[in-house]
Amino acid sequence: MHSLGNLEETILLLVLAMDEDAYGFSVSEAYREHMGKTISISAVHTVLARLEKKGLIRSELGGATSERGGRRKRIFTVTGTGETALAEIKASRQKLWSRIPRLS
């Protein structure tokens, strides 16, 4: 089981949520939208590359648009391992939350 950093977890979640439309720029935009702070594209790229190396996501090239000067995007999708990892993290968090007695 790979350990996941905070940023890695967030980005993995974003990729999962974005479903078939996750690539460098769109992830950084989504991050800005959901987290309320900016992240550089190069940081997104490094995290995505790391996640791919860990086998949590996979990628393929496709979808050139004129906006990108006709260049293709690298579309990322979450693998089964990735989904399991997220589920595990969620479960363990849930367990912790349930131990806290009163929380409004």
Place this chain on the structure above:
Amino acid sequence: MSYPKPPTWASRFLGWFCDEALLEEIQGDLEEAYYHRCERLGQQQARRLYIADVISFFKPYAFEKYSRVKQFLPMFDNRFKIALRNILHHKRFTFINAIGLIVGISSIVLISFFLNYELSYDQSTPGYERTYRLVNQYRDQVYTCMRFPSYYDSEGDNQMAVLEHLDNYPAVEKACHFVPSRSAIGGGGKIFAYVDDQQHELENILFTNTGPEFHELFPQQFLLGDPSSALGSFSNIILSESLAQRWFGPSWSKRRILGKTVQISEEPFTIQAVVADARPNTHFDFELILLQKDIPSWAAYTYLQLNENNDINGLLQQLNADVDLFYPGYTEDVLSKGIDAVALADIHFTPDMLYEIKPIANTGYLSTFGIVAIIILLIIWTNYANLSVAMYADRQREIGMRKVMGARPQDVAGQLLLEAVGLALLCFPFILLIVSLSLPHFNELMASEIPQDLIFSLPTIGGLLLLLIVTGLISGAYPAFVYSTRKTMHLFGQGLGIRFASRYLNFRNSLITLQFFLVVGLLSMTYFIYQQMNFIQQRDLGFTKENMLYFEIDGAEKFRALKAQLEALPEIQAVGAGGVPGADMYNQLTYKMKDTEVTLSDGTQQYIGLDAVQTLELDCPACDQLEAGKEQIFVINETAANKLAKIKGVSPEELVGEVLVTEPEWENEEFGYGVHHTIDGIIKDYKYFSLKYPNQSLLISVYREPGWVYEMMVRSNTDDWQTTLEKVKTAYSQVETERPFTPNFLEDRLRQLYESEARSGKLVAILGIVAIVLALMGLAGVVAYLAYRRQKEIGIRKVLGASVGSILLRFQREFGVLLLIAVVLALPISIFLATRWLSDFAYHIQPQAWVVAGAGLVVLLLVVTVIGIQTRRAANRPPMDVLRVN
């Protein structure tokens, strides 16, 4: 899409470093982001963010992947191996190159240290850009100090007048003044201090009554004690670290020295603190800071710091407008010509001011050193380039082979440059070693205190590495370019060496000519400097300087008693009071003939005893009047007489018996105006001051029995100064019990006048020799190489009947032509430079053209010898050995 494309240079940069596999998606993402941001944030912001993004991708993640580096690495390894092999194979060239580089660059490092040391004078003082010293122009001289408003009533309150006035200006942040006792206005001489009943000599006390302000302007590093309490009250003293060590030993900090009482000039002072010694490159220093209400002087060095964004010129205007408020009667006084300021960092370089504390730097010398350093650098570069061309010429086939195997031009150039830079870098540790070994000697030679740890500081190491890399690149550039762009087949062809457009006008010959030019120029300059130093030392000064002793004495009574004792000794020839020549320039005064209008302002007044005239053997016919019974006479020297006679329109002799008025602007009861003197005679010119100044007008009062004496001279015919000195000392101690005996030789004092010239001359000479030896070494290398390359030619010539001599001559002739060109070029330039250098001296030699020609001849002889030795071997070999090779 209405927005322009993102900045192309950034995109290209990305393309350069980025891994190809990642490039497409990254470029796409960045461009998409760019257009989005154009919409959202505007084009400018988007451009900026685009560039920031590109730069943020500049990290290992995006770099070209290892696959390429892996291809490249064995190549790189191979390059190193070949470089090392070549360096070892050409041991002789490598050795010449390395020695040249090490010696040459070490000299350059030392010169840069020295220039940096001199040029950063006073720049360690915080806020030095805003700090100024006030100076005062009086008559035709500029005084580096500000006088106190009244000469006669110079007490604490009166002394504060200028500073108190400065406080009124909002532009002035703080101001202070002080007087070091070693300065011309501090009285000089030795002062005695009593610590724990032990007597110590003090040479340089810094007197101030503005302690806190002094510390604010020139912050001191307190090692012991507290600034506020130490500086706060008078009768405190602050020791420098070295003085604390001298008085209390190396473990001074463990002994309780604070609060100790020290008697200085019969007054008690309390040690309140110890501070670090003054940095060597500041314009003043001290052994001890003494806080006292009354500074024992008539003036003080006065400094102020401006508030930020204030202009010194504005302040000076105001100051000169208000000057009467602190100097009563200043504007009415025709002799007082205004207050000026010198920036702190300029003090060390401002010439011709009166009473400067430390000797100033001669910018002419500094630039000479800089020029010599550049010349050495040029010689190193040309040597290195010459030898590299020679070395690489043998490697055409190797380079051809590389090309056949697929090396691109940049690979070949890279290989050659790598070797050149590599050899240069190999010298790095040796240079550091040589510099650290020679720095103490250099400091001694130049009387500088460059710290040893400067060698291992970051700027030195970094600068040195950069210099070595640049040296390697510059000297490797030419061969690297030529060989890498050459057609492969030509490299295997019969044409040996590099082919040039013309036989004579080629790269190597131009370099050799440049070297000859530099060496001839440098040799002539060195000789001019040597000639000038000799000229000064051997010049007739108009007085006897040999076997002359001088020392201080307190008063006329003691002088007369001592004189009587000394004259009884057989080896003592003469004893005289006052007038020791070789003095620093001091204040001049105005004078005129009573019956003419023109007032001159360059007079220097002197009071000496008749016996001093006799001791110095001055040519003063009028002094016979004293022997005939007159008490006192007034004589002027020839310089003054000529000037005055010209104004009056008479011959100088006719001035005798006329009345001369000194300080005619001064009104008084006795004479109405000025002081009136009847000229009793004319004394032959003698050099009372340094030869750097032209003859000064001397106005001399000669006394049969001088009323007060503070220095005396003793002339002897002894061969054994040791014993004579003992005898003089014994006689002295019988007359004087308080002041210790401090004798000096007049010749030493005169030599000291030209000390900085002598030091600079020596340094230029040493550097000149270094440069010449380097150049000759390089030349030897090139000639050896050429002789080797032309073995076949020599062999064929011999077979056809040429003699060894005619072959040698052939070689010499080629270099002779180059040398001739160099001499012709060096002639005007060195004469011009020498004339500029010599213009600093009032008395100097004329730079002669034959010196340059002579230097050319010397170089010719050296070159002939070097070529002779190097070609002889080739010429003497049996021709068959050579011709059989292929």
